[in-house]
Structure formats: C-alpha cells, structure tokens
Amino acid sequence: TTGLMDNFTAYFGRVLSNSFYPVLHPAIGVGSAFEGWSPREQDVVYRVLVPMAPPQGHSFHLELDSAGHRHGRNFRVHVQLECTCGREQQAGNMLCFLHHPEEELRSNQDPSPLDTLCTDSYLDVHKTARWFYRLVRAAWPALPQSHNWHLTLLPTRRSCQFKVSNGTDSFRIEVLFGVRRDDSHVFVSSQTREAYTASTTWPESYAVAxxxxxxxxxxxxxxxxxxxxxxxxxxxxxxxxxxxxxxxxxxxxxxxxxxxxxxxxxxxxxxxxxxxxxxxxxxxxxxxxxxxxxxxxxxxxxxxxxxxxxxxxxxxxxxxxxxxxxxxxxxxxxxxxx
The missing domain is CATH 1.10.1410 (Poly(a)-polymerase, middle domain)
Structure with a gap:
C-alpha cells in the first residue's frame, strides 16, 4: 500500500510540477491498519493523509471557526494570491496573478486554485476530492501495479476511496487531504467527525500525531x-x-x-x-x-x-x-x- 501511494505521489509530482494546483507531499499512513491493530482484519481500510502545500503565487491561511464544536475544532483554509512580479524571471513564463490583467492570465496561464478548487476563496473539500479522483484515474495506467491489479473507484465526497484487487487479494484505500498546522504533527483534514460538514470546513486532525x-x-x-x-x-x-x-x-x-x-x-x-x-x-x-x-x-x-x-x-x-x-x-x- 505504501509503495502504491509512493508511485502515485511521484506521478502527481511530475504532472503537477508546472501547474497551479496544490503541491502534494508523500502520503502518511494513519489509523489502525498502519498502527497495527485493526479490529476487523477482513474489513481493513488503509487510510493515508496526503499533506498539501500552496502552489507558487498562493498561500494558505488557516482560520479557526469561532463556533464551538464539542467533537473538535474546525478550520477553513483561506487561499490568497501573492505577488510574484519579482520572481517572474526565475519562474520562467509565470505571470503574477495579482498584477496581470485577467484576460492575459486566461490566455497564457493555467487557472488559479481560487477558480478550480475553492468556494468564495476557501479551499473546498468536495472539489478537492473530485480533482484527486481525476488524478488517480489518469495516473493508474502509468503505474506498474496496473499490469496485475484492477482499480475500482468508490464514491465519497470528502476523501478519495478506491479498491485494488487481483482476483485473489483486495485492498481498500482511503486518501484524506490535509494542511499541516505550522511544523507540527497536527493537520486540518478532509476527514469529518459529524453527519454533515460544510464543504469548506476542515476539522482539526490528530491522526498523524x-x-x-x-x-x-x-x-x-x-x-x-x-x-x-x-x-x-x-x-x-x-x-x-x-x-x-x-x-x-x-x-x-x-x-x-x-x-x-x-x-x-x-x-x-x-x-x-x-x-x-x-x-x-x-x-x-x-x-x-x-x-x-x-x-x-x-x-x-x-x-x-x-x-x-x-x-x-x-x-x-x-x-x-x-x-x-x-x-x-x-x-x-x-x-x-x-
């Protein structure tokens, strides 16, 4: 499972290197399957958290939801543009999102995550999950595991779940997305603790800790x-x-x-x-x-x-x-x- 996620991460790094989608870091195994104590060995879900960092020209700002929540604290991830005018020469053909006309940006540059993954400038869990599903589907044929294993994507809204099987063995994997708080082992993540969670809500997660x-x-x-x-x-x-x-x-x-x-x-x-x-x-x-x-x-x-x-x-x-x-x-x- 870890090897499969490493292969996915390497592929994502190649195809996203010049894009303005979030930068994906190596997956971190969390939960009972990786800790070694799964209650039901026949129903094991290999859960991983993929840390995300802002792409060039953008920054992530975590905003605490002021409403009290008994099950834990919730955050929103505010995506903001940063001036890159002084770095345009080093960044090749990149145009500053803040100081170039919208028409020029639309014609010459990939869209900002503000246009693709956000709702009202806040990172949207549902849009992020749909984007990741598309990445997994596109990456699978290029991975060595695809020669002997079959991929089945499973429907979820706040994560990316899929099953890989080869006729004899089967593994279920759930990919969560998260933004690290400072340099700690605490993240805000797409995993939810309640029946309904707004798409721009990212609960604080202690799974990595x-x-x-x-x-x-x-x-x-x-x-x-x-x-x-x-x-x-x-x-x-x-x-x-x-x-x-x-x-x-x-x-x-x-x-x-x-x-x-x-x-x-x-x-x-x-x-x-x-x-x-x-x-x-x-x-x-x-x-x-x-x-x-x-x-x-x-x-x-x-x-x-x-x-x-x-x-x-x-x-x-x-x-x-x-x-x-x-x-x-x-x-x-x-x-x-x-």
Whole structure:
C-alpha cells in the first residue's frame, strides 16, 4: 500500500510540477491498519493523509471557526494570491496573478486554485476530492501495479476511496487531504467527525500525531510486546457495544504513556487486560475520558503540537455520559456485560 501511494505521489509530482494546483507531499499512513491493530482484519481500510502545500503565487491561511464544536475544532483554509512580479524571471513564463490583467492570465496561464478548487476563496473539500479522483484515474495506467491489479473507484465526497484487487487479494484505500498546522504533527483534514460538514470546513486532525505516538512506542518496545494485541483484543470485544473503537484506543494510549513499555510483555498480558478493563470502568463511572493529544503535557517530546493545542482544555470523550443519564446507565450496563 505504501509503495502504491509512493508511485502515485511521484506521478502527481511530475504532472503537477508546472501547474497551479496544490503541491502534494508523500502520503502518511494513519489509523489502525498502519498502527497495527485493526479490529476487523477482513474489513481493513488503509487510510493515508496526503499533506498539501500552496502552489507558487498562493498561500494558505488557516482560520479557526469561532463556533464551538464539542467533537473538535474546525478550520477553513483561506487561499490568497501573492505577488510574484519579482520572481517572474526565475519562474520562467509565470505571470503574477495579482498584477496581470485577467484576460492575459486566461490566455497564457493555467487557472488559479481560487477558480478550480475553492468556494468564495476557501479551499473546498468536495472539489478537492473530485480533482484527486481525476488524478488517480489518469495516473493508474502509468503505474506498474496496473499490469496485475484492477482499480475500482468508490464514491465519497470528502476523501478519495478506491479498491485494488487481483482476483485473489483486495485492498481498500482511503486518501484524506490535509494542511499541516505550522511544523507540527497536527493537520486540518478532509476527514469529518459529524453527519454533515460544510464543504469548506476542515476539522482539526490528530491522526498523524497518534500514528507518531505508536511509532515512538514501537521503537522502545521489546520484541514480545503485546500492546497492539491488547488493543486489538479490546476493540474486537466491544464491537456491538456503544463504546467506540476510538475510546478504547484512547485508554490504551494513556496506559502506554503512563507505564514502562517493558510492562507490556507476554508474561504481563492478563495484568494489562485488567488495567484496560478497570480504566474503562473508572472512566464510565466518572463520565470522563480525556482526549489523548489535546492539552496533554506528558506526550513524548518527538510529538510536536501547535502551542494552542498544547494549552487547550482537554476535551472529554465521554461528555455525552454527563449530558444523557440514559446513555450513562446503558454504558454501565454494557461494561458489566463486557
């Protein structure tokens, strides 16, 4: 999967090098398939995030949505033109979008993303996804994988999903798009957390930071560490219950961060499973489960966060248990069944 996305990225780099579409950086694997603990191995989705940078003559400015959102913060990506008059000689035939007449620009230069991928000067997720679908369809025949694999594009609005199969094996891949916040491991991304999200809304995503955390643990863990097996076991166990896979993952990340990685060896399996179960019980009782990334000052130093994410009030993933007594009673009942 990683090799396939590397081939796509190399192709995109060649065909987009002289265009004014966003610059696409190498894909970053995120989520359970790349972290090594997929709950349903038969339904694995290989999810990657493709970082985007502004093309020449443009800049991206992230604007925080002032409306409060319990599930996380939302941003908009404002695309602005930059003067390139002083760089026109070095940039070859490029004309400055700000200071050349529109008629001359239309006749001699590819359009700006403001005209192709934006709505009211804000980067549009739906238009970006449609553009990426066209790129994938055009790139596929040129890739070595196309000789032995069949590509099927799957309909989605806020990402690009496709399946590759060869008659025996099949892989499903979801490509998300994101803009990095500063030089951190936090992005605003096309992935949505709610049933409806406006096309110019880009939710803040911590998926890359979480993937970096699992890499950090893997570098330190002994060869017989079972931390991923513990996580996989519990996420499979809770299928059919109201506890989300993300809640179980958050509990395991907190425990991994709080105790030595050497305490997750095979001989400690039962103790760690009890720890996960007891932590879930205490969180349900307290109606509180702290987000692992936001507001956490105890993260490893190699996980880089924007200052406002570091200093933010830690969201409560069990907020709904505080607001809905019936949901709290159900959670207690389901924990006992678990």
């Amino acid at each position: 979480e993937a970096e955390f699992f890499k950090h643990i893997a570098r330190q863990a002994p060869p017989d560490s079972l931390h991923l097996k513990c996580l996989q076991f519990f996420t499979r166990l809770q299928l059919g219950f109201s506890f989300s896979t993300y809640a179980i993952k958050t509990i395991v990340m907190h425990l991994l961060n709080a105790m030595p990685v050497s305490s997750w060896r095979r001989r400690d399996l039962l103790l760690r499973l009890v720890d996960i179960s007891e932590t879930l019980r205490l969180c349900v009782k307290a109606k509180r489960l702290n987000h692992f990334i936001v507001g956490n000052w105890r993260l490893p130093v190699d996980i880089i966060l924007p200052e406002d994410v570091h200093r933010a009030k830690t969201p409560n993933l069990f907020h709904h248990l505080q607001q809905q007594p019936a949901a709290h009673r159900q959670a207690i009942c389901e924990y006992r069944l678990l």
